[in-house]
Amino acid sequence: MNTKYQGFESPGVTVDLVLFTVNEDRLKVMLVRRAETPFQGIWSLPGGFLLENESLDSAAQRVLHEKTGVSEVYMEQLYTFGDPQRDPRSRVITVAYIALIPWQSLPQPESEKIADLNWSSVDALPKLAFDHKQILEYAVTRLRAKVSYSNIVYGLMPKQFRLSELQRMYETIIDDSLDKRNFRKRMLATGLLKETGKKDLAGAHRPAMLYQFKSKEIVFF
Amino acid sequence: MNTKYQGFESPGVTVDLVLFTVNEDRLKVMLVRRAETPFQGIWSLPGGFLLENESLDSAAQRVLHEKTGVSEVYMEQLYTFGDPQRDPRSRVITVAYIALIPWQSLPQPESEKIADLNWSSVDALPKLAFDHKQILEYAVTRLRAKVSYSNIVYGLMPKQFRLSELQRMYETIIDDSLDKRNFRKRMLATGLLKETGKKDLAGAHRPAMLYQFKSKEIVFF
DNA sequence: GATACTTAGTGTTCATATTACACTTAGTAT
DNA sequence: ATACTAAGTGTAATATGAACACTAAGTATC
Secondary structure, eight states, rough: OOOOOOOSSSOEEEEEEEEEEETEEEEEEEEOOOOOSSSSTEEEEEEOOOOOTTHHHHHHHHHHHHHHHHOOOOOEEEEEEETTTSSSHHHHHHHHEEEEEEGOHHHHHHHHHTTTTEEEEETTTTOOOHHHHHHHHHHHHHHHHHTTTOOOGGGSSSSBBOOOHHHHHHHHHHOOOOOOOHHHHHHHHHHHHHEEEEEEESSOOOOOEEEEOOOSOOOOO | OOOOOOOOOOHHHHHHEEEOOOOOEEEEEEEOOSSSSSTOEEEEEEEEOTTTTTHHHHHHHHHHHHSSSOOOOOEEEEEEEETSSSSSSEEEEEEEEEOOOOGOOOOOHHHHHHHHHEETTTTOOOBSSTHHHHHHHHHHHHHHHHHHHBGGGGGSSSBBBOHHHHHHHHHHHHHOOOOOOHHHHHHHHHTTEEEEEEEEOOOSSEEEEEEEESSOOOOOO
16 A cells, blocks of 8 residues: 555556547547446447556557557547546546547457447447546547647548548548638648649549648647 | 556555746746655645545645635646656656636735745746656646637736736736737727726826626636 | 826727639549 | 549638827826
């Protein structure tokens, strides 16, 4: 028992991940079906207990890797939730993270995992365990806000893309439509994009220039 | 020992407070001198361990009340710091909060406490314990950013004030000067202020209209 | 009681940024 | 050859933000 705690136990500390992607023009979030009680069989955000000698960021990275096999995605701390009743068994506080991953970067899940992993559209969520609905709503709010004053969508785009795909990404996240010419002007004016020189020849129409972000940095504008 | 922790101890959880005020045209932060090891005698942010059945917000409120005797100030969660080495004794993660209090609302500290409580100007800080310098810098960055797109200064102003006082508050926090006419136009345009009808007759000059915020709400613009 | 002093209070012009809006281009499919 | 689809482009109107200087209403002083 920790000497700083007299007469009560030190709270457990977990890290929970709100892992976003966009697919089929929907903003989606990864859910895992809980194998154990409490909330057995109920969908929840992927998470896990903080390990010894592990920073919060590392723990979030570890959880990400365990569930997806992927590393190196955009990630930021969201908020820490610590209501005494949020876990029915014992006191647990959780540090929530937002992570973004392009759909194209996701490996196909192994068949054994398929049943208890799910990408759920954020506007059609199942019942969630603990306070995960609240966490998720907070994450969506933050993501939507941040999209409009940063290039955070970088984390959701493939390496190369058409400007129309970038625009659709914005529209999907903020759930609103944007003017094509104004969108292009603003995006190119940020100076964060560069032409690749390649063109996307797919489809029965004029081919589009492919762009990429000049750097991995997320900047505010 | 928590059953979820196999072979290692659950980390301690503390709440630390970055309590801001403005006095003598300086942005100041409350520091307390540590009575115990580690960092005995070194200045630190006021904080304390999270208690059983206490939410994070309540813990922050409690710490505030313990150190100042004040409740009901503006407060928001800042960030959670969890580097494994941040406490030299044992694993402790801390949830940092920002709090704002008008200088006028502070009770005079009792003489016995004076020696180990200090309002330090943020641009002339002493050496700080733990990672508190990092926490404080992060808090200052957040406060400065938030000032420019919200009415968060509400938390630092007395009930009634002259527009010139409000302007000086902004200038002190962002450490830059503002144009008087543009400032007044913008402030009044937010619709968040109302004239009280009273005038401040102090001083050998034309008396100023006293204003107050219409509501306690912090809104973004 | 005239003059000096101090802060309050007020509008306009200019530059920049944002919005609204429609047609031509370049490819594929039939 | 024609139809179809998405790519790509510019301008005018409006709104926003920035720069800027004088008059007003008190008190203090002589």
